[in-house]
Amino acid sequence: MATSLKNLSDYNSDQLPDISGKRFGIVVAEWNKTITDALCKGAYETLLTHGAKPENIHRNTVPGSFELTLGSQYMAMSNEIDAVIALGVVIKGETKHDDYICHAVAKGLTDVALKFNKPVIFGLVTTNDEQQALDRAGGKHGNKGVEAAVTAIQMLALHS
Ligand code: RBF
Numbered sequence: 001m002a003t004s005l006k007n008l009s010d011y012n013s014d015q016l017p018d019i020s021g022k023r024f025g026i027v028v029a030e031w032n033k034t035i036t037d038a039l040c041k042g043a044y045e046t047l048l049t050h051g052a053k054p055e056n057i058h059r060n061t062v063p064g065s066f067e068l069t070l071g072s073q074y075m076a077m078s079n080e081i082d083a084v085i086a087l088g089v090v091i092k093g094e095t096k097h098d099d100y101i102c103h104a105v106a107k108g109l110t111d112v113a114l115k116f117n118k119p120v121i122f123g124l125v126t127t128n129d130e131q132q133a134l135d136r137a138g139g140k141h142g143n144k145g146v147e148a149a150v151t152a153i154q155m156l157a158l159h160s
Pocket of ligand 1: 030090
């Protein structure tokens, strides 16, 4: 979550390991597509910046954030993928759908990570309105996709 103390795109690149041999899966929800595309761009470019090869970054889309769990499991179960980054944007509406989706995704991604013993990163932007989401997808609070990619790299380093 972006706060006044943390910009989502700020990190210390000195401490990140070489990832030239690592393989990544990015799963992107199509709800709020303009914003999730910006998250995906942030994640993809961050992986490239730190040495990942384009051919080692695989991207799949799922219809909505609720489907990120199974989409991530399809990626995680592959021996060709070392870490998965799940990206979505859930915006509050008139009903409590956002609560149900966010809890299901948080629990689901945790389960997939533990089942396959691989980093599966929670790159879900959960906001009260569209502007807050834009602020976290390359706007004034940085880009959650960048933060998610950095988290994936850091988690890979823990287990190498
Ligand atoms: N998916 C999202 O990724 N973000 C949303 O903000 C979002 N809002 C939804 C609101 C409602 C009322 C419904 C029914 C679905 C919403 N979804 C959203 C889609 C959801 O993640 C899933 O794709 C569908 O519910 C089909 O399982």
